[in-house]
Amino acid sequence: MFLEKLCNSMGPSGYENETRKVILDELGMFTKDINVDRMGNVVVHKNSSSNSPKVMVASHMDELGLIITGYNEDGTLKFSTIGEVDKNSLPCKTILIGDEKISGIIGIKPIHLQNKKEVNKSLSCENMCIDIGAFSKKECSKIVSLGDFAVFDNHFCYFGDDFIEGKALDSRIGCSILMELLKQDFKCNLYGVFSVQGNIEQRGIYGAAYNIDPDVTIILDAINSMDILETPGYLRTIQLTGGPIIPFKGGESIFDKDIGESIRNEAINKGIPYQKVGDTQREGELKAVRISVNDCKIAAVLMPCRYMNCNISLCSKADYQNTLELLKNYLKEL
Numbered sequence: 001m002f003l004e005k006l007c008n009s010m011g012p013s014g015y016e017n018e019t020r021k022v023i024l025d026e027l028g029m030f031t032k033d034i035n036v037d038r039m040g041n042v043v044v045h046k047n048s049s050s051n052s053p054k055v056m057v058a059s060h061m062d063e064l065g066l067i068i069t070g071y072n073e074d075g076t077l078k079f080s081t082i083g084e085v086d087k088n089s090l091p092c093k094t095i096l097i098g099d100e101k102i103s104g105i106i107g108i109k110p111i112h113l114q115n116k117k118e119v120n121k122s123l124s125c126e127n128m129c130i131d132i133g134a135f136s137k138k139e140c141s142k143i144v145s146l147g148d149f150a151v152f153d154n155h156f157c158y159f160g161d162d163f164i165e166g167k168a169l170d171s172r173i174g175c176s177i178l179m180e181l182l183k184q185d186f187k188c189n190l191y192g193v194f195s196v197q198g199n200i201e202q203r204g205i206y207g208a209a210y211n212i213d214p215d216v217t218i219i220l221d222a223i224n225s226m227d228i229l230e231t232p233g234y235l236r237t238i239q240l241t242g243g244p245i246i247p248f249k250g251g252e253s254i255f256d257k258d259i260g261e262s263i264r265n266e267a268i269n270k271g272i273p274y275q276k277v278g279d280t281q282r283e284g285e286l287k288a289v290r291i292s293v294n295d296c297k298i299a300a301v302l303m304p305c306r307y308m309n310c311n312i313s314l315c316s317k318a319d320y321q322n323t324l325e326l327l328k329n330y331l332k333e334l
Contacts, residue, residue, distance in 0.1 A: 012065025060198025063168030083199030243273030
């Protein structure tokens with residue numbers, strides 16, 4: 001399964017080589033209209049026509065990760081995060097470091113040795129280290145280099161009757177849906193973009209959007225589900241198995257009203273469940289496209305995902321299928 005290969009690949013922001021190769025290998029099975037730009041974005045162009053509007057569907061391929069920043073005298077590693085990782089979720093997680101996939105464990109001062117102040121405060125990278133089984137700074141520096149990246153050592157699997165879990169699922173699930181869309185035939189002038197560095201201010205999509213200069217952009221991404229323990233009922237606006245989310249607003253920017261309405265109407269006409277959300281709280285790729293392209297109509301179709309900023313995520317197979325069917329039917333109407 002392509003989604004499984006994606007989730008199990010290593011590709012934190014700025015180090016997407018392995019994930020990009022998985023995408024290129026899959027694309028090579030059915031199209032030659034592939035371009036990798038200078039930033040590393042993968043762009044596929046289908047049904048080129050000078051008379052029809054350019055439609056860009058974009059999903060970022062990178063994942064959250066860590067980067068090695070120094071050595072400790074005891075042979076452990078200092079590190080920092082790549083992207084907005086929930087630092088409180090890091091202790092005792094297993095990781096893989098660099099292209100050699102060296103195993104490591106994120107260590108922390110044992111709970112019984114922590115004082116009350118240490119127990120109650122939020123964690124930072126300075127409170128933790130990475131243990132690779134070395135016993136000195138010299139030994140450690142021979143195994144791992146400064147600047148090496150690290151990703152969480154989790155594997156894709158099915159969970160319960162309707163769920164899938166995996167590392168980087170929050171970004172790779174959009175790439176999987178985009179791949180399925182590119183296997184279809186549409187009448188619109190379609191550009192599929194697998195962008196890089198989405199977790200660090202959406203850097204990749206700036207260049208791709210500027211080069212393509214689309215008339216319409218659909219952002220394909222994930223959003224945190226709110227249906228978890230101790231969340232008040234009035235805040236449970238995004239739920240797993242409720243279908244894709246079609247928001248009205250993202251941060252300080254507004255999604256295009258007409259495009260959003262037409263996507264919602266398509267869902268209603270086809271009997272596809274979907275969820276309305278007033279505001280995604282953050283602009284994400286919306287801001288990047290808005291700044292890069294003049295007069296582009298922008299909408300988003302987002303999949304609910306639990307534990308997005310942690311080492312593993314959880315999504316619904318039903319949401320995946322409904323998101324795919326919605327976009328497939330919408331693009332056929334263009």
